[in-house]
Structure formats: structure tokens, C-alpha cells
Amino acid sequence: MKSGFVSIFGKPNAGKSTLLNALMGEKLAIVSPKVQTTRHRIKGILTEKDYQIIFSDTPGIIEPRYKLHEKMMHAVRNALEDADVALLLLDIRDDWEENDRLFTELRLKAPAVVVLNKMDGVSTEKLAEAKAFFTTRPYCREMIAISALKKENLDGLLKTVLDLLPEGQPFFEGDDLTDLPTKFFVGELIREKIFLLYGEEIPYQATVLVQEFQEKTTLTKIRADIIVQRESQKGIILGEGGKMIRQLGSEARKDIEAFIDRKVFLELFVKVRPKWRDTENFLKEYGYN
Numbered sequence: 114m115k116s117g118f119v120s121i122f123g124k125p126n127a128g129k130s131t132l133l134n135a136l137m138g139e140k141l142a143i144v145s146p147k148v149q150t151t152r153h154r155i156k157g158i159l160t161e162k163d164y165q166i167i168f169s170d171t172p173g174i175i176e177p178r179y180k181l182h183e184k185m186m187h188a189v190r191n192a193l194e195d196a197d198v199a200l201l202l203l204d205i206r207d208d209w210e211e212n213d214r215l216f217t218e219l220r221l222k223a224p225a226v227v228v229l230n231k232m233d234g235v236s237t238e239k240l241a242e243a244k245a246f247f248t249t250r251p252y253c254r255e256m257i258a259i260s261a262l263k264k265e266n267l268d269g270l271l272k273t274v275l276d277l278l279p280e281g282q283p284f285f286e287g288d289d290l291t292d293l294p295t296k297f298f299v300g301e302l303i304r305e306k307i308f309l310l311y312g313e314e315i316p317y318q319a320t321v322l323v324q325e326f327q328e329k330t331t332l333t334k335i336r337a338d339i340i341v342q343r344e345s346q347k348g349i350i351l352g353e354g355g356k357m358i359r360q361l362g363s364e365a366r367k368d369i370e371a372f373i374d375r376k377v378f379l380e381l382f383v384k385v386r387p388k389w390r391d392t393e394n395f396l397k398e399y400g401y402n
Contacts (some may be wrong), residue, residue, distance in 0.1 A: 115164040116281040117197030120223075122189065123378055124215060125149050125173025127202045128230045132261035133157050133170040136271070140372070141298070142170045143305035147316055149173055150308055152401070154179070154188040156292050158285050164275060165283040169196075174215055181390040184401040190343055198277045199225040200270075205235055205258070209246050216252055224254040226278045232258040232322070233265060295373060296326045297400070302372060303337055303365045303381070307350075310361055315349055318342045318390065320399050332376035333371065339383045340399065342390070347383045358383065 122128045130142035130151055137157040143150060149172070153298055157168040164188050169192045172185035193199075199221050203212040216225070227247045231238060240258055247253050255273050259266040285292065300321040308316040318341060325336035339358075341347055366379040389395040396402075 114280060114282060115278045116166075116283050117278045118167045118169065118192075118195050118284075119198045119200060119278070120169040120171060120192035120196040121200045121202055122171055122192070122219060123173065124204075124212065125175065125203035127173065127204050127207070128261045129153075129170050129173070129202055132200075132202060132228075132230070133168055134261075135261050135264050135267055136168055137290060141291055143301045143308070145305060145308035146314075149175065149185075149306050149317065150305070152185055152188075152190050152320075153297075158246065158290055158292070160283065160285070160288065165285065166274065166278065167284060174219075179391045180393065180396055181401060184396060190331065191236060193219060193221070193298070196223040197279055198274055199223045200228050200274075201225050201252070202228045202230050204231050205229040205240070205243055209243065213247070215248060216250070219252070221252050225252045225385040226255045226257060226273055228270065229256070230261055233260040233263055237313055257298075265270075296323050297325065298372060299323050299335060299369055300337065302368045302386075303339070303361075305368075306361050306365045307339070310364070311349065312359065315341070315346055318346060319350070320389070322399050329377075332378050333373060334378045335381075336380045336382070339381060340383045340386050340389055340395075341383060342385070342387055344385055347385055350383045 123129055125148035130144045133142045134140050135255045141157050142155050151172045155170045155382055159166045171189045171192045177183045177186055201216045229243050244256055247256055257270050257273055300323045303321045307319050320340045322338045339350055362379050362381050366377050371378045386395055
């Protein structure tokens with residue numbers, strides 16, 4: 114029996130959340146084209162007859178500008194500390210030197226697999242050049258090219274991980290896919306719609322707090338607050354005549370119903386909390402511990 118923690122690290126938009134979802138066969142991490150969508154460490158528990166892998170999706174590595182960023186980077190450090198295997202993920206079309214500096218600065222203790230993502234459409238020559246570049250790096254134990262979005266070569270990645278994973282008993286019993294509560298994922302699905310529907314600074318200055326999650330006989334009642342920093346942002350979230358928040362609620366409700374496999378009654382409210390991203394008490398209240 115093999116068992117251990119496998120953490121995924123990389124720059125924002127490298128495809129970490131897409132990879133976690135592809136490996137798990139379930140949508141556990143929200144995804145958007147915008148950077149810094151992931152703010153928490155999200156674990157996916159993959160249990161089979163002869164192994165259990167606890168994958169961790171982590172926030173993209175950035176230079177913190179305020180307390181929320183600091184909390185995000187703390188999640189990265191926690192994933193570094195308990196990793197048995199590290200997956201160093203990069204977009205193969207991205208700057209290799211920049212990724213090399215980032216991976217070097219992680220000062221990994223665990224064996225690392227450099228994962229060249231988004232290989233679809235990349236020439237054989239470029240792939241060979243990338244492999245030659247990273248193979249010589251001291252942190253690189255193994256290397257593999259994949260496409261997380263198209264689920265290409267994930268079996269090869271899984272085999273590489275299992276070769277490096279230590280022997281041991283499972284950390285989690287049963288068939289749970291994660292250690293996080295359903296309420297957490299409900300908030301994330303609402304936040305994903307904010308990233309997809311709104312531009313400019315709104316997604317980065319907004320968060321979601323699920324205030325009520327009540328399972329009734331025929332449906333689940335959910336009440337959530339969307340937190341923003343300024344009154345002007347509240348108006349944008351609401352939209353003219355409430356048009357935008359109705360669209361947000363409708364799209365989020367559909368995804369939540371698919372996730373929990375039940376009918377949902379969803380109520381959304383918008384609240385202004387100035388400088389919440391830099392206020393310790395607000396961050397704790399909103400789940401950024």
C-alpha cells in the first residue's frame with residue numbers, strides 16, 4: 114500500500130486547478146481564465162485498492178501585496194511542509210527561466226516532478242528543448258509532459274507519482290473525495306461566477322461567505338453574502354435593476370445543484386466591508402485562516 118501527500122505548485126494560471134480536477138475526475142477547484150482564482154489549499158483524496166494520494170491544489174505563487182496574499186502564500190508553505198511528492202507545474206509556453214527561479218526558491222525537501230503542461234499543439238522540438246532545460250535542474254527528480262485540460266498523459270503522471278510515493282496506510286477512511294465541507298465548495302462556486310461574469314478589479318476585491326446551508330425535505334436552502342470593498346463595487350455586482358446578481362445567482366445555483374445533486378434555493382446579498390483583504394478579523398471570518 115502506498116499513501117502520501119502530493120502538492121501542486123506553480124505560477125498563477127499554470128493549470129493547477131484544472132490538473133487537480135482532471136486527476137480526481139470531479140470538479141473540486143474552481144477555474145477561470147483570470148489569475149489568482151485559487152485562494153485556498155484544496156485537497157483531493159484519490160483512493161484505490163493499493164494506494165491513496167492526497168493531492169493539494171495551491172494558490173499561484175506571487176509576491177504578497179496585502180494580508181489576503183499573505184494568507185494564500187501561507188497555504189503554499191503548509192503544502193510544502195507536508196508534501197511527500199511535489200508537482201512543479203508550468204505552462205510549456207511560459208518563460209522557463211522565470212519558472213526555474215520560482216521552483217528553485219521553493220527549496221523543496223520532497224522529490225519533485227516537473228510537469229510541462231499544455232503540451233497539445235507544441236512541436237516535438239520545443240518539447241525536447243524544455244525537457245533538456247529542466248532535466249539539469251537540481252530539484253528535478255522526474256519530468257513529464259501533459260495536457261491537464263485535454264487529460265492527456267495523466268496515467269503517465271500518476272505512475273510517476275506512485276513510483277515516488279512512500280509506502281504506508283491510508284490517512285483517510287471511506288470514499289470521501291476531500292476533507293473540506295460542502296459549504297466551502299458552495300462559496301467557491303459562487304465566487305467562480307464572480308470571476309467569470311465581472312471584469313476589472315471586482316473578482317479580486319470580492320469574496321463569498323455562506324451564512325446558511327440548510328437541507329430541507331425537498332431542497333437545500335443557501336444564503337450567502339458577497340463581500341466587496343466599496344459601494345461602487347456593490348452597484349456593479351447588483352447591476353442595473355438587479356440584472357447582474359440575478360444572472361450570477363441563476364448560474365451559480367445550476368452549478369451548486371449539479372455539485373450536491375439536489376434542488377437549491379439560493380439567496381445572495383451584497384455587503385461592503387472596506388479593506389477586508391487587509392483586515393485580520395475579516396479574513397478569519399471569511400475563512401482565510
